Amino acid sequence: MAAVTVAVCFAVIVGAFVVSALRRRLREGEPGGGDVAASQRHYLAANWAEVEAAARRGGMTPDEIAAVRRNLLGG
Numbered sequence: 001m002a003a004v005t006v007a008v009c010f011a012v013i014v015g016a017f018v019v020s021a022l023r024r025r026l027r028e029g030e031p032g033g034g035d036v037a038a039s040q041r042h043y044l045a046a047n048w049a050e051v052e053a054a055a056r057r058g059g060m061t062p063d064e065i066a067a068v069r070r071n072l073l074g075g
Helices: 002-028 036-046 048-057 062-073
Strands: none
Touching (some): 036 062, 048 062
């Protein structure tokens, strides 16, 4: 009975370690530590049409949208 208890405790501890390691990797975003701001800029640039449509629905003026586009895409 004691061997089963030790095995279950070991499995729980190893499982917690694995889950913790996976969550840490997901938070980092990339294997090398990843830059969150760069990831966000890349996502916004890749989905610019949807971002622009949402900005218009939110009440941004065309000049404001153009300024955001310049800051985000550099042009």
